[in-house]
Amino acid sequence: MPTAANPVSKFRSPATVAVDNLLRKTLRVSDPRDPDQIANALLSFYPDEADRDRRERAGLPYSSVPDYVPLAKNSGPSSVELAQAQDDLERDLQTLSTSSPLKDIRIEMIGWGRSIRQIATEGLAAARLALDSVNHDRAMSARRQLGEYSRLARYVGTLTDGSAILFRRFAQSCDVLAGLILVAIGEGLASSGITRSTSIVRSAAGELQARRNAVIMALRSLTGSVESSLGQEDWPRGIEAYRNLVRQLEEGGQADLRALLEESALSQAMDDLVDLSTGASVEGLRELSTASAMLVHRFQRLIQFGQSIHVPIKIPITFGSPESPPLVAFVSSLQLFVDAFVSQGSSRLLYVARPPIIVYGLYGAGGADTGADRLMKLTIARGLLLEQVDCFAGCGCDDDEINCQVLLDYMLFLVDRAIDLYAVGTDPDGVGEQEKRAAAVGLAVGAVLALTDQANNPPLLECELSVKLRETLGDISRELLGPFAGLVPPPGDASQALMVRELRIFYQAESQTERLVRSLTPQCGFDVFNYSNSNHSLIRWMIRWILNNTLQEPNVDLPNPVQMPSPIASSMASMGQNRPDFWSAG
Template identity: 85%
Template sequence: MDNLLRKTLRVSDPRDPDQIANALLNFYPEEADRDRREQAGLPYSGVPDYVPQARNTGPSSVEMAQAQDDLERDLQTLSTSSPLKDIRIEMIGWGRSIRQLANDGLAAARLALDSVNHDRAMSARRQLGEYSRLARYVGTLTDGSAILFRRFAQSCDVLAGLILVAIGEGLASNGITRSTSIVRSAAGELQARRNAVIMALRSLTGSVESTLGQEDWPRGIEAYRNLVQQLEAGGQADLRALLEENALSQAMDDLVDLSTGASVEGLRELSTASAMLVHRFQRLIQFGQSIPVPIDVPITSGPPESPPLVAFVSSLQLFVDAFVSKGSSRLLYVARPPIIVYGLYGAGGPDQGAIRLMNLTIARGFLLEQVDCFAGCGCDDDDISCQVLLDYLLFLLDRAIDLYAVGTDPDGLGEQERRATAVGLAIGAALDLTNQLSNPGMLVCEFSDKLKNKLSVIRGELLDPFGAPAAWDPGLKSLMVRELRIAYQAEDQTERLVRSLTPQCDFNVFNFRNNQSLIRWMIRAILQDMFGVGTNLPSPVQMPSPIASSMASMGQNRPDYWSA
């Protein structure tokens, strides 16, 4: 009971009535305030005064209503169009799914300060983009209905874009600035991580009752003893204090309270408080991982072979990761005009990633205009193939914008930006494929000079920050290969769906080279020409050999079936 009172009320002596009384007043602030008002002779009614709430009329509220109305009109047109009566049921299914996505995405975007709602909003945007690309694909291959599908795709694009604006608007209306920390973990998850650290510490220090058998060794106690000795020898008194349960709990609870209070003031405090405390945690993790430190006696025995210490260090690292990897505030620069960003949302201005994000969003509008203009240029096989190619590049550009929107590296060179380089490779491959000087007769596309120049600019925005191909490190190449392989697999599934919704005509877009579709052929060519690899994704599960199989293969001097 004493431990429960210490933990719940945060008192040092649960038998002191004054400490208990003050702790109860702090624990029940509403009742305490009512008692103080009663003692002062003031009204102490618990019913708050009515405060009228202002209607949310943000800068994009009118646009959201217009976009939803346009979507309803386009869905109604597709589901009642006579040329599309063969797929009327499918169009009704599209409408049901897209309405749900739009409503969920916009509702979650307004609450994007919460990590769960932020992820839901970005997921809805991604799915709306996939429906948009699918509609353009089907419309290009459906005679007489292309304009209907493209208008519908445009409505999906507008809603997907408004989700990004709503996320940035929600951050801006809550007072988020560039320096504000946005924790990317839910409150329940943070609490679970905190509890895991405490349980691991108890197991390490031996406070959990356990009986050692004849073949068991006190690995946790021995590791704890060695760790304490090394901390004392190194003069790390502040880290030694973190090995006491109450001190460690208090430190973690302070971070959890600041990050889960849904208060912008708390998040701003967290941006500075977490940096100091997380650094202490990281130093303790380094000692626990036996990283060499400048002390006389290095950690050579005990800790590396101690499962309790490894569990404690791993759980503490998991807790720290929630505050090291912070959310992105780049969408502020999408939702707010650049002229008012400086001063209101930080004195530092946008970072390099935010600048590229703004450039990509501007370029996307111009590219969409040129793509729609090209859609009415003809209906032969080359025109259809070129249209499908442009629509795919537009879809990839949206994915690059999504990656830059969640990036956090101030130099714009983080993993999200590195993954977006695969889009730059695809745009470069499309420009080379349609270049009649380098590939005469491969694919004749009458792209305007403005369109070619804009595609080149977008490719430069995505690839130039990482230098020439000779300067790409193995990690960057690995990310490029993985993104291209994922795109290849996704395109295979999209083509199967498109074939089921369009007339069974012998389009060259499905039989471009070697009985492969245009898009998949292009991705395969990038992987083979630039990286010398195929399109197959590695197996997600590597099955180890069973003991019986390994022993049998050794005894019979034959290869193991599982490892072959």
């Protein structure tokens, strides 16, 4: 029967769901069936018409001269900080685009401003609707882009004489906006009533609908209802697998699973789950967290049965157990649909957006898990590190000091990436894949401490860091490597493979950043792009040092992203060479 949160859930057709997804994407609303949200979204989408209607209601003439500036409504605890951050960003962009020493790159700075304004606007708008997984991903993407602009600005400012302070102030404004995006995501979740116990579906409603359609199409292919004719060399693997699956379910007394093999019953079961997620409302999610448990369990049982079916069709050449491609496609598509409900989204950003003193009573009796606690420590340590790095930046143009500044600014960028990884982590013990990838940042911070250690005679990098700065870097490194006992995993371990891959990605991204910096900075004589005559920049030289000396991995190149398989004729010839009985089988 219809639910309280979705009173017309039984009467929603696929076309209705598609229209709702279009309205949600275009107007940025969470529930397309709420007339108030649609009305407010249309007013925001057409600001000129909205202003004209407001003037008409107020009895004012249709003039382009504004009569007064309405006060901004307080939409959350961070609204004042957000207005201040946006004003600071505008001031910094105006300063960069009108500064006389930067007149040769004035057009580039104007381009930066246009891009960053759009990124910040879209990121903050998406953060307010972070209950939807698509908007959550867009907000995190905007935060990442702001962080990259911040790092690029510090890099350019360090190598530009006389304008470093302007770029660093601009980078600070980008950092503040990037941090406010995290806070806005947490506020959006908190204002929607999300707690640690609320299940958050990490797939959008439109994506769930596509997965549902894929399951139905795979079922039709399995049962033979798709109009297709078999060739003389084709075997009825789908129909044979379907017959064996039905027989085993009947013999095993699994009548409830047998019902799921009917298209109408299976589509109705999946539509109930898809419909609960389309509204993106708290009530729907709470219903989904309980209603999906038993139904998803039935799907998993059907998947297990499907994976155990063997098609008894003897062919002349057999390698392993014979399989049915239609059955494998059906089981795989059903598993893809189930995966959206098995995994839960992270609620750690609640602890970033809300004071810890009120978390216990409002957002779950268990309090913050290990990963959330480490996330809060990282955010505090990041602020301390930024303060000390900015103090260090008041130096001149000495090569060693320039190298140190570039290295410390890069550490700020990496710490932000570690915060992003912990923000989306879900492992309660803080040792999941996101935390393992963040451990690569801990290795990089530890490498900076090792390279600048004055106990070495001589030190590998001539850079004298203050005691407080070294302590802050040491705390960050220990915090990130703490879940793994501060030890480097042995070669071949899965954790080391993740760290190596993350460092390789850092290496490739650094090459692109250097090309941008070279185009925006004067050709000074600093050796930051050719450190110690190694034909590598300082950052890439450091990453190579970590891979070689810490992880014993000399290769820094990523694997080829596109790997084409061999043609069928080559594969058959290779199999014939490896197995002399290949051609005589049968």
